[in-house]
Amino acid sequence: MSSQWRLPRLSFFQSLLQSQFTLPVRPEFLISSSFHFVNPRHHITATDNITQVFPEAVVAGLSDEEALALFTQGFFGGFVFGFERSILRMGGWNVLPARFTGFQGDQHASQIWNTSELPQSRLLPVGSSLFGSFKVMDKQIAPESSDQRASYVDYGFGSDEFTFAGCHRFQITRTPRIGAEPLVHFELQHFRCNPQKNEPSLAEYGAWFHYLYAKALFANAVQCILLR
Numbered sequence: 001m002s003s004q005w006r007l008p009r010l011s012f013f014q015s016l017l018q019s020q021f022t023l024p025v026r027p028e029f030l031i032s033s034s035f036h037f038v039n040p041r042h043h044i045t046a047t048d049n050i051t052q053v054f055p056e057a058v059v060a061g062l063s064d065e066e067a068l069a070l071f072t073q074g075f076f077g078g079f080v081f082g083f084e085r086s087i088l089r090m091g092g093w094n095v096l097p098a099r100f101t102g103f104q105g106d107q108h109a110s111q112i113w114n115t116s117e118l119p120q121s122r123l124l125p126v127g128s129s130l131f132g133s134f135k136v137m138d139k140q141i142a143p144e145s146s147d148q149r150a151s152y153v154d155y156g157f158g159s160d161e162f163t164f165a166g167c168h169r170f171q172i173t174r175t176p177r178i179g180a181e182p183l184v185h186f187e188l189q190h191f192r193c194n195p196q197k198n199e200p201s202l203a204e205y206g207a208w209f210h211y212l213y214a215k216a217l218f219a220n221a222v223q224c225i226l227l228r
Helices: 012-017 027-032 033-038 064-077 082-087 202-225
Strands: 019-024 045-056 136-139 148-159 165-174 183-193
Touching: 012 202, 019 202, 027 033, 027 183, 033 136, 033 148, 033 165, 033 183, 045 202, 064 148, 064 165, 064 202, 136 202
Parallel strands: none
Antiparallel strands: 019 045, 045 183, 136 148, 148 165, 165 183
16 A cells, blocks of 8 residues: 555545534434444444545546545545554454354455555455454445436444344445536545443543544544545
8 A cells, every 4th residue: 555545645634624523423324224234222322423525526537436445545545544454463353253044145345454455446346354342333325327326335343142222334325516617525424322221331541532533533534545
């Protein structure tokens, strides 16, 4: 991976300032197959969504899948995730491996341990694991013929057999505008829960850290697309 995606650039700091953090996520995320695997008992969840809007020109020449692959590369391969990535590779993933009852991935699913293994132009098969603690739960690429289309990929973490689990959804939505340049929306949707007890997970005690960390991860992911 190029060093320009590992280190902060102007686009990284701009995204930190310009991205919008809200608590609600899109309703369809909370009725998705990913949600049912991660939170099978439908316990209470905490959610949040980080969004940034750009002119569609920033993804000129990129398909939705290519844009999501770059977003994934910036998120998991950037400098912000670096400490967590190192801890997981040193065996930290054994504490809470991504594991969900009844979930079956694609026969071509792979295991990713190095950033160089993250594809730049395609998404990993469903069931693939990243650094032992994240799993590709689902993905959907909308037809290019759609006037307004949304494509996404879901990464589950934790386990429904433990007291902490959740899911990230990386989404790109292209929105046409009459008389103006079309827009593209990038989103990092997120939910977390305690699958064993219908009560908040321990992560709720670190809400401010989560806010800052999520914003920085999002900025690293966006930077990877803008500096491709």
